[in-house]
Amino acid sequence: MKIQFHFIALFSTVLCLAQEHSHQSSRALEFPDVPGFVTLKTDLHQHTVFSDGNVWPTIRVMEALRDNLDVISLTEHIEYQPHKADIPHPDRNRSYELALQEAKDHDLMIVHGSEITREAPMGHNNAIFITDANKLLHDKAADAFAEAKIQGAFVFWNHPAWYAQSPQGNPILSDFQKERIKNGELHGIEVINTGDYAEESLALALEHNLTIMGTSDIHGLIDWDYVEKGHTRPITLVFAKERTPEALREALLAGRTVAVFNSLLVGKEENLIPLLKASVVVENAKYIGSTSILKVTLKNITSSDFIFENRMPYTFYSSSPVFTIPAGGSKTLNIKTLEKKTSILLKLKALGAYTAPKVQPEISWDITVED
Secondary structure, rough: OHHHHHHHHHHHHHHHHHHHHHHOOOOOOOOEEEEEEEEEEEEEEEEEOOOOOOHHHHHHHHHHHHHOOOEOOOOEEOOOOOOOOOOOOOOHHHHHOOOHHOOOOOOOOOEEEEEEOOOOOOOOOEEOOOOHHHHHHOOOOOHHHHHHOOOOOOOEOOOOOOOOOOOOOOOOOOHHHHHHHHHHOOEEEEEEOOOOEOOHHHHHHHHOOOOEEEEOEEEOHHHOOHHHHOOOEEEEEEEOOOOOOOHHHHHHHOOOOOEEOOOOOEHHHHHHHHHHHHEEEEEEEEOOOOOEEEEEEEEEOOOOOOOEEEOOOEEEEEOEEEEOEEEEEOEEEEOOOOOOEEEEEEEEEEOOOHHHHHHHHEEEEEEEEEO
């Protein structure tokens, strides 16, 4: 009995350790590639104890692996260091170095970044693809942005609608930021930060041709702040020519992104429509017996629920015109085409997606009917 007991205990311990280091998770984020590009799942705004976060950098790497991310950046506040009495670190690159070491045996890209932290109107801005965070530490904000440009950084404006920066909850683009855009020192803007989607930020992105970003801005644990509340972390999908840091940077500067939070997707039309079209697969399309009711089954191959509205001239049999295809699931539509056809154009409005404030795209699929 003692032998059996010890064997069971040993087996349980090994199993627990295997699960702990397997980095498998039911919350894994999935999105398809789009024609001509690789889709990279990124979270480029995160914090650790090396600024005002609550975890060690290795935890951020483990969380990213569990979420099936391709790229992360630990963007520590350069100026704001509330833990420095307990964790003194004169080298502002330390967080990046620890994350890089943890990720070296995994298929996860770590991008070097830091957060330039100022009061309004300059606000908080992330500079990623930097080479030395220490050189960004300047008294004047303009000098910090200029140094980021020298290092080849991609810079984006963080949480522009944050009430602590803008009491009305609406972003205000200052003359300082307009000058940064003009100088090529500000390239993107967070449209989704934590659980907040700001239409006003999207409007600024479109008006000033800024790259649309979505980030977790995580300080605690992803499990605590998102998963246990029934959410997935906000991310930016980046459509790159290949899976390299150079291609990632090029795609961000070119604005090929979609911000995602749960079933909300926000992006420019040229990026969002190909993603939605690639995300829904037509599994079959066949008439029911001798009727003129076409049975079409759609498969959602992503980790986000999709909410659609029928925009065809045809109506549905035994189904609402507004429907959801659950993440990883299927939905069967019975379409009343009135007469049998060899093909139809399936046209749906994506109610959970936005290409501009209050503008939702229509997606079309050419469907060939099976014999």
